[in-house]
Amino acid sequence: MRDASIYAHQGFANVLGFGRKSAIIFVDFTVGFSDPEIFGGGNILSAIEASESLLKAGRELGVPICHTRIVYADDGSDLGVVAMKVPKVATLTESHPSGNFVPSLMPVTGEYVVRKTQASGFFGTGLAAWLTSRGADTLIVAGCTTSGCVRATVVDAASANFRPIVAADCCGDRALESHANSLFDLNQKYADVIDSAKIIAHLRGSGGQ
Amino acid sequence: MRDASIYAHQGFANVLGFGRKSAIIFVDFTVGFSDPEIFGGGNILSAIEASESLLKAGRELGVPICHTRIVYADDGSDLGVVAMKVPKVATLTESHPSGNFVPSLMPVTGEYVVRKTQASGFFGTGLAAWLTSRGADTLIVAGCTTSGCVRATVVDAASANFRPIVAADCCGDRALESHANSLFDLNQKYADVIDSAKIIAHLRGSGGQ
Amino acid sequence: MRDASIYAHQGFANVLGFGRKSAIIFVDFTVGFSDPEIFGGGNILSAIEASESLLKAGRELGVPICHTRIVYADDGSDLGVVAMKVPKVATLTESHPSGNFVPSLMPVTGEYVVRKTQASGFFGTGLAAWLTSRGADTLIVAGCTTSGCVRATVVDAASANFRPIVAADCCGDRALESHANSLFDLNQKYADVIDSAKIIAHLRGSGGQ
Amino acid sequence: MRDASIYAHQGFANVLGFGRKSAIIFVDFTVGFSDPEIFGGGNILSAIEASESLLKAGRELGVPICHTRIVYADDGSDLGVVAMKVPKVATLTESHPSGNFVPSLMPVTGEYVVRKTQASGFFGTGLAAWLTSRGADTLIVAGCTTSGCVRATVVDAASANFRPIVAADCCGDRALESHANSLFDLNQKYADVIDSAKIIAHLRGSGGQ
Secondary structure, three states, X not given: OOHHHHHHHOOXXXXXXXXXXXXXXXXXXXXXXXXXXXXXXXXXXXXXXXXXXXXXXXXXXXXXXXXXXEOEOOOOOOOOHHHHHOHHHHHOEXXXXXXXXXXXXXXOOOOEXXXXXXXXXXXXXXXXXXXXXXXXXXXXXXXXXXXXXXXXHHHHHHHOOOEEEEEEEEEEXXXXXXXXXXXXXXXXXXXXXXXXXXXXXXXXXXXXX | OOHHHHHHHOOOOOOOOOOOOEEXXXXXXXXXXXXXXXXXXXXXXXXXXXXXXHHHHHHHOOOOEEEEEEOEOOOOOOOOHHHHHOHHHHHOEOOOHHHOEOHHHOOOOOOEEXXXXXXXXXXXXXXXXXXXXXOOOEEEEEEEOHHHHHXXXXXXXXXXXXXXXXXEEEEXXXXXXXXXXXXXXXXXXXXXXXXXXXXXXXXHHOOOO | OOHHHHHHHOOOOOOOOXXXXXXXXXXXXXHHHHOOOOOOXXXXXHHHHHHHHHHHHHHHOOOOEEEEEXXXXXXXXXXXXXXXXXXXXXXXXXXXXXXXXXXXXXXXXXXXXXXXXXXOOOOOOOHHHHHHHOOOOEEEEXXXXXXXXXXXXXXXXXXXXXXXXXXXXXXXOOXXXXXXXXXXXXXXXXXXXXXXXXXXXXXXHOOOO | OOHHHHHHHOOOOOOOOOOOOEEEEEEOOEHHHHOOOOOOOOOHXXXXXXXXXXXXXXXXXXXXXXXXXXXXXXXXXXXXXXXXXXXXXXHOEOOOHHHOEOHHHOOOXXXXXXXXXXXXXXXXXXXXXXXXXXXXXXXXXXXXXXXXXHHHHHHHHHHOOOEEEEEEEEEEOOOHHHHHHHHHHHHHHOOEEEOHHHHHHHHHHOOOO
C-alpha cells in the first residue's frame, strides 16, 4: 500500500479548519537560517519572501504575531543535547549577527519574541501562555526549517490543543525531501497544510480572526 | 545540493554516544498499532519482533524500562486537536482491546507505564520526572510510529537533555517513506540512530548502564 | 511593617476579574482527603459541602468542569520525591477506596478527570490543553488542600495565563494556619480569592461564562 | 489538633536527604527585590548576606550554579495574569536596574542564568533540562521571596523529582508570616528545610556532590 492510501484507509488527514481566533508564528527566520553557509539553503529564501506577505496581512488585520529565534548564552552554559548533535548552534548568541531576524521579517513593537534553545517554540518558553493571553485557539505557522523547528512547534501546538494551520509556501528547509515529507506527515496527523493565499483570504474574510 | 550533503556541510549529525545511565522506552506498541486495519501496517510487525530482543536484554540487565500507550477517557472528555485530525484515536480507551499492549511486549511489575493522549511520551506525562528519578541521562527509543509518536518523543527527549538513542530496527511506521525520512531527520538533528544489536552490545558491555 | 501593608505599599493584590469564559476545577476531593485519619482534617469537610453548591450551579449553567485525583501505579513505579516526603501517598492507587472521589462530588459523564501524581493539576497532565480546547481563560478553583494541591494548581494557572478565581469557602486544609496563609498569599500575588456565592452569582449573571 | 501535630499524625515531613549530585539555585536576588520601596523588605537582605557564603562555597567546590531573574519584554508583549495582579512587574525589563542581580550575588561565566516571567524557575524555562545536563538530582534553593518564587520553584522541583533542599536562612520574604508559613509547608510536603551551614558542611564533606 502506498503511503497516502494507508493514511486514507485509516481515516487520517481530516480538516481542522480555523477556530475562533488565530495568531501567527514566524519560526526562526534569522540571518543564520537564510544563509546556506550557516544553517540555510533549500527553499528557505522563497519561504521568507512568501512570509513577508503573510506578515503584512497579519499586521494590517491586527492578528497577534510572534517570532521565534534561537538564543544560547554567550558562555555556553545552556548548551545541551542539540548542541552535541549540531555544535554550530552555539554561535547563535544574543548579539551574534546570525541569530538576529532577517530584515524583511523584523519584529515590531507589540509582537512577541520567543527566545528558545530547542526546536519547538513551545519547549521551555512562554508561547502557550501568550496564546492563552491573546485568546487564540488557532496557530498559523510559517518558518524554517520545516522538518526541524516548524515541525516540532506544530506538533506541540496540536498537543496543547491550538489548531495548527501550516502555511506551506511560507515554510522552508535546507533539505527539500525532508521539507516535503514533513508537510505530508503534518497534514496527515497534526495540522492543516495550506497555501498562505488561502490563509490570508480567510483572515481578510473574518476581520483578522 | 543533495539533502545529506548540505547537512554534512553545515556540521550536523555528530554522534552523541551513550551517557552515564540509560533507560529504554517502548512507544505505543499496542494492539491497534499492530493491525493494518486500525493504526498499523508498514514495518511495525518487524519492529515489534526486534523490540522483543531489546526488551529481553533490558530486563536481564536491569535497565529501567517504560512503555507508553494512548488512553482517552471513555466519555471523550479529553479529545482535542489530534482527534479532530484522526477521529479514530477516540477508540483508544482504557478497556478497549486496541489500546492494550501487544502480548509479546506486555509491561511487567516495576516497569513504568505512561498513559498519554498526545504524540510525545513527554507531553502531559510524568516521563521526564521518571527518568530523573532513575538517574537516567540517556533514552533508548523503540516504538511506533517512527514519524509520529517515536519522533515526537525523541525530539522532546533531546529538548529535555536526555540523549536519545533510536533503535532503528525497533521502530516501525505504517508509511515506509515517512519512516525512512524520520530516521534520517532524527539522526541529523536530535539522536543517534543505530541498530538494536549495537545497543544491546553496549548495554551488555556496560552492565546495563 | 505588617504583612498586608507592605503588599499594599508595593502595589500587589489588584483584582483580575472574570475573563471571557470560565471553567471550574475541583482539586483532590477524594475519600482519603475527607478522612482525618488519612489525609483529611481541618476545614476540608466544610469545603466539600460548599463545593456541592458550586458544582450544582456549574452543571446547571453548562460550565466546563474538571476534577483532579492523585493516582499512583499499583506497583509504585511512578513514586518520586513527594512519596519520599509523604510515603502514604503510595496508597492512592487506581482502585484503592482512598483515591476515589467523595460521593457528593463524583464526576459525571462529560466532566474531565485529571489523574495526577504531583501537587499541581497542571504538572504532567492535559489540564492546560483541556482548558484551551474549551476556550476557557478563567479557572475557578475549589479543592483541598489549600496550601498543597490547590495552591500549586493556582500558581500554575496564573503562570499559564488562565485567570485563577479561588472559591475561598470551597477550599479546605488539614492545617488551618496554612489554609489562611495560602489564601492570603494567593490573593496578593496570583488569584482573586472570593466566596463561592459571589462566583455563582457571576456565573448566573453571565449565562455560565 | 494543631497544625504540626496533624502532619505528624499523617506521616508527613520525612527527610529526603541529599541525592547523588547537587546543584544550587539563587532565585531572584535582584536589585528590585533588595529594595523595600520596590519588591523587597522583610528579611531579604539577611537572606542575601547568608547566600553570599553559600555561593562562595558552591563556587569553591565546583557545584553547578544557576540564578534566576524576572525579565519582561520592553514593549510588555509578554505580560500576563501576574502583571494584572502586580502591575509593577512590568518594570523588570532587560536593561532596567531593578531587574539586575545584586552585586554580591552576580553570576559569573559558566553559571546558568534563567530568564523567567513567572514565579517558578521551571515554568517556561530550560531549568529542568539544565539540571539534567549537569546530572543533578538534588536542587539546593536560596532566594526570594520565600512564599513566591522560591516556593513555586521548590514545588516544581519536587514534581520533577529533583530533591529540593531549602537553605532556610538564605531565603527571604517581604512578609515574615508568609516566609515562616511557607518554610513550614515546604518542609512538611516538598523539601528538606535546613540551615545553609549544614548544606555547606555536606557539600564540603562530599567534595561538592
